[in-house]
Amino acid sequence: MKPTDITDPEYFHKVVDCQYACPAHTPVPEYIRLIAAGRYNDAYMINWQSNVFPGVLGRTCDRPCEPACRRGRVEDEPVAICRLKRVAADNKTDISDRLPEIPKKKNGKKIALIGAGPASLTVARDLMPLGYDIDLYDDQSKGGGFMRSQIPSFRLPESVLNEEVDYILDMGVVTHFNQEVTSMKDMLAQSYDAVFVGTGAPRGRDLSNLPGRSDGDANIHIGIDWLASVAFEHIEKIGKKVLVLGGGNTAMDCCRTAIRLGGEDVRVVVRSPQTDMKASPWEIEDAIHEDIPMYENHNPKAFVTENGKLAGMLFELVEPVFDDQGQRSLVPTGEEVMMPCDDVLMAIGQLNSFPWIERDIGIDFNDWDMPDVDKTTFQTSLPNVFIGGDAAWGPENVITAVAHGHQAAISIHQFCHAEDTKIRPAPEFNLVSQKMGFHDWLYDAHISDEDRHIVAMVDKQKAISDRKMEVEKGFDLSQGYEEAMRCLNCDVQTVFETDRCIECDACEDICPVDCINFIENNDEDILRDNLKVKARNDDQDLYVSDELKTKRVMVKDENVCLHCGLCAERCPTGAWDMQKFLLHEATAGK
Amino acid sequence: MTFVRPNFRHPENHSNEIGYSIKNYEGALSTLCAGCGHDSISAAIIKACFDLNLEPHKIAKISGIGCSSKTPTYFLGKAHGFNSVHGRMPSVTTGANMANRDLLYLGVSGDGDTASIGMGQFAHVVRRNLNMVYIVMNNGCYGLTKGQDSATADKGSASKKGVPSLFDSIDLCQLALQLGAGMVARSFSGDKQQLIPMVKAAIKHPGFAFIDVVSPCVTFNNTPQSTKGYEWVRDHLDATGTIDFIPSQSEITIDYPVGSSRKVTLHDGSELYLQKNNEDYDLTSRKAAMNRIETVKEQQKILTGLIYHNETELDTHGKIATVEKPLNALSKQELCPGSGVLDRLNSQLR
Known part of the structure; x- marks a missing residue:
């Protein structure tokens, strides 16, 4: 392999998995460290700069950063990044003087x-x-x-x-x-x-061709429209028996809203198996926590009306069948189920x-x-x-x-300004050594063993009785601190300088997760196989040095590097250094 | 501040056949200088014991005084250990071995601890063929006392101070050969590919197994004029052949061209494969080994690899015909059979 070009910001950006996965490229580890330091306003402003709505996103984000989090590959659970964002938003003071001048x-x-x-x-x-x-x-x-x-x-x-x-x-x-x-x-x-x-x-999807749709219209609602009506207080009640069609996040919001507006028997009904539901796992969990049952493999057949009013829905049961290509189709079993209801909320997609x-x-x-x-x-x-x-x-x-x-x-x-929109401005980034002394770094290199903290919720009965009461309490300051300490500081990069290396192997020996190898260079596939622990995660890059004196190269598998800095601490010549990589995505006019 | 090693290990680095992870073989975080060759040797010992599926509590690490003798703290934290008096590791090991022959004895010493203050002890433990692994972490200087030349510093070699050593050096491998060690080897801390199989072979060798590991002192003896610095050693290595260690009953996956390798079968069925090089010689011949060391030395090079191997000699227990059972496992009745037995013994001597 060719030596890694670390002057290209893309390389180290990719190592910061959370930031890389965030569509807005929020510098996650940077604000998490500020939260740990109790600098909530600073943490908030970093978020505000990148994602504009830290308070909103700290509660509702789809969190693409969390499945990407390196901690999730090192142990079971990623850092609770989303809820840490909320800690910054909840605990900040007045930030109006930090907003840009107009x-x-x-x-x-x-x-x-x-x-x-x-x-x-x-x-x-x-x-x-x-x-x-x-x-x-x-x-x-x-x-x-x-x-x-x-x-x-x-x-x-x-x-x-x-x-x-x-x-x-x-x-x-x-x-x-x-x-x-x-x-x-x-x-x-x-x-x-x-x-x-x-x-x-x-535009929410409808089931306009289903029998009984127009007869039952008064009690059949498009999910997103119904939620909007609730939000603007045009709707304050719903029938006792409610069916929510669909398995996405809107369906979860619909069913949880319905039980707060008088629904007593609220059911989520999905066509597919429950495991294939599109909603985020934590949103499904929250609905289950509020005792809302999910009915899987129920395909809507008809709206049933009595005396011109909706009385229930007829479903045919299906089962998933996979063909040779692994393509799933839902095949009717022949069985039908009738579910009586007062209202139906359709949350089956948007256009x-x-x-x-x-x-x-x-x-x-x-x-x-x-x-x-x-x-x-x-x-x-x-x-x-x-x-x-x-x-x-x-x-x-x-x-x-x-x-x-x-x-x-x-x-x-x-x-x-009559400029070519195809030419995109480059991100702003820098790389700064964190070394202060022998065992001293500007960042807290100690790796916490704590498990992911669970966010406390208000009492279930109390929560359900008030539509406007926020269910999650958020982390308190000490939980926020401990969760922040779980962050591995992946933005503090291991930077290797070939010319300084004397090949003493100290870094290779100390690395707790066997990332570092000194081996003969080869093509990437072979190199991945030849490492001490085979590099099986192809999404994660190999960091390859220039050729060393012994004609070998240093190859580091970025996959599960803890960024603990031990390689740099044990390096006698400073060939390794821990350097903080901070990247801000370009914004208009900058 | 990270004086603590993180507890996470690579999730795909699985445990060995007896269910231990590599972490079970590690020790405390090293306090030696960054880049010390000794840490690499510790890592090689950890890897060798992990690969051999040894139970850490069936190993005893014994050392003397010096940087080298601190290292047992940094590997096999779950094993027994005795950090003894300067140069006295051999006698403490001998005592322990006599009391409990069932443990694996890993003796760790340095060039000062062995070639100066402990020379007398070293000579006798070799001569008795005590069943142990004797590793010398050889950096040619007294690192713990600021880097004075040791007895293994080659004549003319200069450390950080810049003054060439005036005296001829002691070659511990030659000495071990002369005194009758069953296995004699030399390696380099910066060559784990050679060192790990060598440590494994030494562990499996019944009797005295000696490994002299050139291990640069980064702080005091890693100058371009030093014959024990990383650069000089790398440039002057001359291996007797590449070693591969194959534990008993495992499938041999290495494919050597016919005639290019030599197989050494150890007593437990494990095998050592040595890839021959041009200057191949009879490994079981002490004379040939001596010759080879001298020839390479004349060429200003360092001979590494397995230098001599001979399993025919009995170890100390064999020679003095002790009981099979460890002494510490014998009952009081067996150890102290009573005055009747004593009387009978005395009468035989009259």
Whole structure:
């Protein structure tokens, strides 16, 4: 193998698994260390810079960082990154003096944002400090988009959402709430310099062809619409017997909301086996914790009505059958089940929908009648129109919408300054030695043996009786500290300098997880097989040095490195050093 | 501050055949200088014992005084240990071995502990062919007292101080050969591929097995003018052949070209494979071994590898015909059979 090019930030970025997995590339270990140090405001601001909604995400994020966490490969459970973020948000003090200053003198460019969800708000957050005038349109009465309408208050208190939405709106964004945009043509006619569409995936799937659908209509609801009505307090009750169709996170929110609005026999019914449910495991756990039963392998056949009113649903039972290619199909067993109910909530998927974008104004639509959006620039074929968040390619999550927002803001800024949007600005990064003394590092290199901490919840009965009561209590300060100490500091990189190495093997001997090898160079496949412990995780890179005096090379398997710094401590010549790698994704204007 | 080694180990580094993980063979975190060759030897001992499926509590580590003699703290933390008086490791080991012949005796010593203050003890333990592994961590200097030249420092070799050694050095392998050791080997701390199988072979060897391991002192004796520094040693190695250790009843997966290797079968059925090189000689001949050491030395090189191997001699227990059972396991009745037996014995001598 060729020597690893550590001057390319991509290499060390990949070693920081959590940050790399985060769509917005939040510098996770950096803020976790600040939490351990009790510097909650600093930790919060690092988050705010990258993901804009730390308080919201600390409660509701899909947490792509956690399955990626190195700790999960070293032992059973990853660091509770998401809930640590909440520790920062919960314990910060007033941070208003740290928010960017908004220039009094504007730059003369005017942008329209359609939809007030996380994508649009991120664009506003990035562009307001650069002097843009921004108009924000939404058909709801408040900002936040799906974060407000779809995430129930018992998971995300309104005050937390309001605070973080207001940080952005208070920058001087001109809001046009309760105003549905019905024509892109009209919008473009208002001579905005650029228009950003962040309208989400607003159309919930229906079962319109199922018998009885129209007769039972009064008690059959689209999940996301129903959740929105609950959030805006248009709906306060539901029948005693409720069926929730679907196995995603919306279904989990629906069923848990239903038991708080008077549902006594609430059931989640899914077509597939329970193990294939799309909801995040922890959301399923939370629903089960509230004693909501899941019925698997039930395929909806019909809505049953009596006297023009919904009385129940008929399901056929199916079983999963796998063909030679491992493709699953759900085959009816012939058995049918009738479930009586008062209401049905359908949470079986969401679609984007753009009836308000005229097809003749220069925005190309693809075969699925979705606008063509460039994957990097978020630009459409109409160069001044940008699309991001769920609106771009269908439902994802808040953190992905934020990441889209950042990138779209970069593109809009480039576009407004007649720059090529294809040329993306490079991330900002540095690499700083952590050495202070013989056994002294600027970071806490000790590896904690603690198990992952469980977040305490309020009493179940109490929680269910109040729709707005937040179920999770969050970590207290000492739990937060201990959980933060579980972080392996993967951003503190092991940096190897070939010329200094005398090949004494001290690092190889001390490494507790046998990462380090001094062997003959070879092709990557062979090298992976020849290591002391074979490097079987191909997603993790090998760090290969230049050729040493003995013609061997140093090969380090990054997979389960604990970043404990022992290699550097035991190195007599300083060939190893622990250096902190801090990468900030580029943002507009920087 | 990490004075503690993390408790996590590689999740795919599985346990050995008797169910122990490598962690069960480790000791405390080393306090020797960073880069000390001795730590590499400790690591080789750990690996060898792990691979051989030895039970740590059936091993006794015995050492004298010096940097080398501190190392038993850093390996096999679950084994027995005795950090004895300077140069007296051989007699303490002899005593322990006499009392309990069932343990594996790992004697660890240094060039000072063996070639200076302990020379007399060393000579006699070799001569008696005590069943033990005797490892000398040889760095050519007194590291613990700031790096003065030791008796194994080669004439002309200069340590950090820069003054060449005035005296001829003692070659411990030659001495061991002369005194009748059954297995004599030399290795280098920076060559684990050779060292690990060599430690395994020494453990399996019945009787006295001697390994002189050149182990650079990074702090005081790793200069370009030193014949015990990493660079010089690497540039001047001359191995008797590559070693592979094959435990008994395991499948042999190494494929040597015909005629290029020699097989040495140990008493328990384990096998040592030695890849021959051009200067192949009879490993069971003391004379040939002596010759080879001298020839290589004339070429300003260091002979490493298995130098001599002969299992024919009886060990101390065999020679003095002790009972099979360890003395510490004998009952009072067996140890003290009473005045009648004593009378009978006395009458035989009259």
